[in-house]
Amino acid sequence: MKTVSKIFTLVLVVTVLLTACAPKEADKLIIGTSADFPPFEFVDEDGEFAGFDIDLINAISEKMGVEVEIVDMPFDSLVASVQEGKIDMSVAAFNYSEERDEVVDFTTFYYYAMDGFLVSEDFADEITAPEDIAKYIVGCQTGSTQNAYIQENLIDTGLLPEENFFTYERVDQAALDVKAGRIDVLMAEAAVIGALKRKWAV
Ligand code: ARG
Numbered sequence: 001m002k003t004v005s006k007i008f009t010l011v012l013v014v015t016v017l018l019t020a021c022a023p024k025e026a027d028k029l030i031i032g033t034s035a036d037f038p039p040f041e042f043v044d045e046d047g048e049f050a051g052f053d054i055d056l057i058n059a060i061s062e063k064m065g066v067e068v069e070i071v072d073m074p075f076d077s078l079v080a081s082v083q084e085g086k087i088d089m090s091v092a093a094f095n096y097s098e099e100r101d102e103v104v105d106f107t108t109f110y111y112y113a114m115d116g117f118l119v120s121e122d123f124a125d126e127i128t129a130p131e132d133i134a135k136y137i138v139g140c141q142t143g144s145t146q147n148a149y150i151q152e153n154l155i156d157t158g159l160l161p162e163e164n165f166f167t168y169e170r171v172d173q174a175a176l177d178v179k180a181g182r183i184d185v186l187m188a189e190a191a192v193i194g195a196l197k198r199k200w201a202v
Contacts, residue, residue, distance in 0.1 A: 002121035003178055005193045014040075014111040016056075017082045017090040017104045028067045031057050032087040034075035036141075036170040037188075038195035040093040043072075053091040056110070074169045076143025079104055093189065095145045115146060116190030118178050118197065127185075134159035136184035139174040142167040146187040172196060 035041045035049055044050040049070050061068040071087060078090040083103045095113065096106055119127060119136075127133060134154045140146040147167055154160035166183055168174040174186045175196040186193070 003118055003197065004121050004124035005116050005118055005190065005197060014093050014113050015096055015109045016107040017079065017092075017094055017100070018088075018107060028069060029061065029064075029088045030069050030071060030086075032071050032073050032078050032081050032090040033057075033092045034078060034170075035072045036075070036172045037093055037192050038199055039191060040189075041091070042172075042195075042199075052111075053093060057091050075141055075171075076169070079143075093192075097145060097148070099148075114190040115149070115187060116193045118175055118186040118188070118193045120178065120181070120184055123184070131159060133185045133187070137164045137166070137182075138185045138187065139166045139168055139177060139183040140187045141171045141174065142169055144188075150187060 033041045033049070033053060035043050035051075037051075039051055041049065041051040041053045049072075054070070057068055057070060073081065073087075075092060078087075078092055078094075079100055081087045082090050093111075093113070094100070094106075096109065100106070115130075117127065117133060119133075123136070126135070131154065138150060138154070138160060140150055150160065150165060155162055155165060166174075166177075168177075171186070171188050171192060174183065174188075175193075177183045178186050
């Protein structure tokens with residue numbers, strides 16, 4: 001199925017999550033990410049972590065003179081893992097939110113993100129505002145700001161029936177489901193939708 005990406009200017013800032021606790025081993029930082037999110041974090045053809053956030057992690061490591069270990073985890077477990085001190089920090093294209101701010105610390109932001117939709121070409125013209133996706137089968141990543149947006153603006157308002165909404169542990173899986181026609185719309189960062197389209201020709 002041919003897909004199209006639609007971008008709306010829901011601007012969010014992307015930052016790094018930190019725990020207030022000191023690292024368990026002073027000479028090594030354990031950093032959690034969810035490597036399903038090109039161009040921020042993904043696994044490349046050689047099986048290595050790659051992307052903007054991975055470069056950022058390596059720059060932090062170099063500047064601090066500490067070794068880092070990157071751990072790939074489900075996105076919706078990262079905040080709790082930082083909070084519980086299982087990892088020292090998380091770099092995973094996190095947007096600021098008050099809810100997250102109550103339990104972890106944020107660094108200053110390093111990127112302005114825009115949200116977008118990956119949709120089938122068949123009805124791309126019918127989506128001219130974010131609420132228009134409520135007529136379709138919609139997906140997004142579990143625990144993401146997009147999940148919160150859809151819940152508050154489309155589900156809680158009765159626009160999108162709950163049975164037409166699916167959350168995914170991995171964004172790349174959701175993009176493949178759009179391609180396969182199992183869902184109609186994926187909501188994620190616009191840059192990620194562009195990268196997934198290029199990577200898999202979705
Ligand atoms: N920016 C969104 C959020 O903060 C989604 C981030 C998803 N990141 C990832 N590595 N899968 O909730």
